[in-house]
Amino acid sequence: MNILIDLVHPSDVNLFKNAISQLSKDGHKIFITLRERGKLYLIAKDELKNFELVLIGKHEHGFINKVIALIKREIDLYRYIKRNKIDISVNQGFSSVLSCRFIGIPFLQFEDDFEYKLAFYYNKLLATRDIMPDYIPTKGRNIYKYHGFKELAYLHPSVFIPNKGILSELKITQFRYVFIREISNISLNYSNRTSYLDEIVNFINAKDLQIVLSLEDKSLSGHYKDRCIILQEPVQDIYSLMANALLCISSGDTMAREACLLSTPSIYTGGREMLMNTPLIQKGIMYKEDSLEMINERLRYMLKDDNALSIRSGAKKAIGEEWEYTTDVILKHIKDFNKA
Numbered sequence: 001m002n003i004l005i006d007l008v009h010p011s012d013v014n015l016f017k018n019a020i021s022q023l024s025k026d027g028h029k030i031f032i033t034l035r036e037r038g039k040l041y042l043i044a045k046d047e048l049k050n051f052e053l054v055l056i057g058k059h060e061h062g063f064i065n066k067v068i069a070l071i072k073r074e075i076d077l078y079r080y081i082k083r084n085k086i087d088i089s090v091n092q093g094f095s096s097v098l099s100c101r102f103i104g105i106p107f108l109q110f111e112d113d114f115e116y117k118l119a120f121y122y123n124k125l126l127a128t129r130d131i132m133p134d135y136i137p138t139k140g141r142n143i144y145k146y147h148g149f150k151e152l153a154y155l156h157p158s159v160f161i162p163n164k165g166i167l168s169e170l171k172i173t174q175f176r177y178v179f180i181r182e183i184s185n186i187s188l189n190y191s192n193r194t195s196y197l198d199e200i201v202n203f204i205n206a207k208d209l210q211i212v213l214s215l216e217d218k219s220l221s222g223h224y225k226d227r228c229i230i231l232q233e234p235v236q237d238i239y240s241l242m243a244n245a246l247l248c249i250s251s252g253d254t255m256a257r258e259a260c261l262l263s264t265p266s267i268y269t270g271g272r273e274m275l276m277n278t279p280l281i282q283k284g285i286m287y288k289e290d291s292l293e294m295i296n297e298r299l300r301y302m303l304k305d306d307n308a309l310s311i312r313s314g315a316k317k318a319i320g321e322e323w324e325y326t327t328d329v330i331l332k333h334i335k336d337f338n339k340a
Helices: 010-025 040-047 063-083 097-103 117-126 165-170 197-205 218-224 238-243 253-260 275-282 292-302 307-322 326-339
Strands: 002-007 029-036 053-058 088-091 107-110 129-133 143-146 177-182 210-215 247-250 266-268 286-288
Touching: 002 010, 010 029, 010 040, 010 088, 010 326, 029 040, 029 063, 040 053, 053 063, 063 097, 088 097, 088 326, 097 107, 097 117, 107 326, 129 326, 143 326, 165 238, 177 197, 177 253, 197 210, 197 218, 197 292, 210 218, 238 253, 247 253, 253 266, 253 275, 253 286, 266 292, 275 286, 292 307
Parallel strands: 002 029, 002 088, 029 053, 088 107, 107 129, 129 143, 177 210, 177 247, 247 266, 266 286
Antiparallel strands: none
16 A cells, blocks of 8 residues: 655654554555654654655644645645555644545544544544544544553553663763653644743752753753753653653643653643543643642652652553553554555
8 A cells, every 4th residue: 555644743753653664564655744843854854764754834823824834735735645646644633634535545543632622523524534542532433442542652661661871871860860841832732831941940950850851942942051951852762761760840741641651750731631641640640730839749749758759660550551552553443444
């Protein structure tokens, strides 16, 4: 089959990279398109070295500009799909669904963001299959569910083993540093978010712990360079950094979940109420804190009497035994159409 994988967000690279590799080994021809957004192209180029990457469309600011950009991109994708005789398109988020419907090929949508209603119902209406974790409360003729998280496509212990080599490179010690991810407010999902990064950094510095800081907005680097280790993405072993951290603090929901699925306790400060975080909160791996007072209180608890280390042991069983390896789910659905 000629299979299109359309990448519109940096997290898409990780979601599909193992499936892309396996599909290529199985003899399928893989076409990869992506839009310009932040470090997406650099990350994809680093992770998908053996594949051609085709840039189509841009990530714009503001609702109207986003809609216009989406329409323009669909037109360009339509031409690309036609020209390359694509048999099936596999995606996450706002992507090539309209192009696929006009051409008449299957569109498989993998998603987990129930709260982003516009994208959720857009895909539910138009996708051939809308594939999502089973904690999302929806049904439909094209809805398919699995027991797990999209992040386990690349972080499941069957495929990912952390290493400690990166620690010596950065001169840090396992469980003696905090990993912080701070996103910008460009995304509509986070446009009204209040940042407490300065106060959090000061709090942790006072506890004699090092900080590894991942900033989406690199213009802030100068302000924190004397108090934190600033990462320059893409980082080869970023998940090993997260796995060996004492805890993670993230204003972005993806990295908050990634940390949890590496058994690292996570404080999520992004403010969004998200169903996909609920199983992790219920298991006591993730903590959603919305004010500076709540964040500081949680930090005091985590840093006291090795509580952060104790939380780790309770996370590992569910990750290794309870939840599915998501790449297997992706491959299963694609292979269903290969048999047709």
